[in-house]
Amino acid sequence: MSSSQPFEAAGQPSGEFEEFEEERPRRRAPWGVMALVLLTGLALIRNGSGEFDVGPPQPESAAAADRAPVKAEDAPVPLTFSPAHRVRIKAIRVDAPVMQVGLDAEGWVDAPPADDPNLAGWFTGAVSPGEKGTAVVVGHVDNRQGPAVFYSLGSLKKGARVEVLRQDRRTAVFEVYGVEVFAKNDFPGHRVYGNKGVPELRVITCGGGFSQQSGYDGNVVVFARLVDVR
Template identity: 75%
Template sequence: MPSSQSAIEEEPRKKRAPWGVIALVLLTGLALIRNGSGEFTVGPPQPASAAAAERRVHGQIRAEGPAPLSFSLAQRISIPAIQVDAPIQPVGLDAEGWVDAPPPQDPNLAGWFNGSVSPGEKGTSVVVGHVDNNAGPAVFYGLGSLSKGNHVEVTRKDGRTAIFEVYGIEVFEKENFPGTRVYGETGGAELRVITCGGGFTKENGYDGNVVAFARLVKTI
């Protein structure tokens, strides 16, 4: 993980590893955000089966939609349907190769995985965040209640805002996480918003990840 955000900004953009390689790391790496507290009477909402993303052919080109943007750091994420309005910080991989989620002490903080494209670029961008912490619900507590058609807005350092439309919301077991399906490129600019979900035990934390699938529909 870069030592600071300024270091990321000053450093020329490097060619990133192919998604096939990154996905293999993330199959287990995303489990780093598994350890929410789970200590509440009512757990986080889980996606309805009707909200499952349509399956798409890998590499499919989408003719419709706005032109993708160039690289720019993500600064803020807004999801009006679930009252999310939170700053974003870059996160990378820790020394053990796990996705380094944002600090759990700040419940209203999301992380853009800097091994992915920036939100709005062609490719699949990844934003992660905690579902809860010991004090209560965190930034993506309500992620599982999203519906198809809801919007996710990401404000970028260049002043542009990338607006994505949710086309699927699902929960996947960590042991059988479909990396290629979640992270694979579709030919357009897409976003995945990910948090913990599924069942919870004191010993192992949450056993799944909730994933919102969204595609770029507008830039302002």
């Protein structure tokens, strides 16, 4: 996601784990507001060199999210709170550190710095990955130099795995059950972010149509549910 406006970064993790105590975030973003934030604050600008003018891959219609709910008794036992440390998606060669992103003074969601192409952000206003509820990880699709961490997110298939290494050294393993792109003027916030009663994950970047004037006009959203803990 590159942006015409700078984003303020918060809490980028170092390469090693750090011992710390952290309270669960108490301020939760209203999902209706969150949807609008992700559709505007994470709009990306392609670099204009011509090298990447074909744009990032977009989800296929066959990748639409399954609507059948998962019963709580069929899901792994939810984990307790622990911040995300790293995200790995083997299918698209993602292996990136995760920084914490939250709300700024005006209530907008921060995003990872656009000048670091291999950095994702965990939104602290939602649950941590592996907890009961829907965790949210965001990242840029490109920046002015070229592809970024989630450039290939739209090419993921159902059944792919997303691994999130947490600060407590446990790895929450999620299985993708849907990949869709939503236009900014018709974003289903409650469907994307709503609590399904089991541990789920959304991985989000920009996508859809692109113009030099306004950037991308939508968001690619990966729907995934917890299937294992290591």
